Amino acid sequence: MKKLFAFLVVAVTLLGFAIQPPALADANLASGSQVFAANCNxxxxxxxxxxxxxKTLSKADLAKYLKGFSDDAQAAIAYQVTNGKNAMPAFKGRLTPTQIEDVSAYVLSKAEKGW
Structure with missing residues (x-):
C-alpha cells in the first residue's frame, strides 16, 4: 500500500511539471489591466x-480582423498592439515587451469573458 501511495505521489508531481500552464497564466493580468487603463481605455x-x-475587442471581432488570431490569439493581439494598423497607433517603443504581453493577455481574457 505504501508503494502504491508513493507511486501516486511521484506520478502526480511529475504530471504537474509536465503540464505547462497556458500563456495567459504567464502574463500579469493586473499589470495588463493597468496598461489598458492608461493607454487603451x-x-x-x-x-x-x-x-x-x-471593430470592437469582442472575441468574434478579434478573430475576424486580426491575422493569426485562430492560431495564437494572444500573439495576434500583441502584434496589433506593437505595430498598430490604420487608426490604431503602434505602441512599440512606448510600452515594454512585458507590458505588451500583459495587456494582450488582459484583452484576450476580457474578450473570452465577453467584456
Missing part, C-alpha cells in the same frame, strides 16, 4: 471602439 473602454465602432 480612451478608444476601447469596455471593449468597444470609439473610432471604428464595428
Amino acid at each position: 480612451a478608444c476601447h473602454m469596455g471593449g468597444k471602439n470609439v473610432i471604428m465602432a464595428n
Whole structure:
C-alpha cells in the first residue's frame, strides 16, 4: 500500500511539471489591466471602439480582423498592439515587451469573458 501511495505521489508531481500552464497564466493580468487603463481605455473602454465602432475587442471581432488570431490569439493581439494598423497607433517603443504581453493577455481574457 505504501508503494502504491508513493507511486501516486511521484506520478502526480511529475504530471504537474509536465503540464505547462497556458500563456495567459504567464502574463500579469493586473499589470495588463493597468496598461489598458492608461493607454487603451480612451478608444476601447469596455471593449468597444470609439473610432471604428464595428471593430470592437469582442472575441468574434478579434478573430475576424486580426491575422493569426485562430492560431495564437494572444500573439495576434500583441502584434496589433506593437505595430498598430490604420487608426490604431503602434505602441512599440512606448510600452515594454512585458507590458505588451500583459495587456494582450488582459484583452484576450476580457474578450473570452465577453467584456
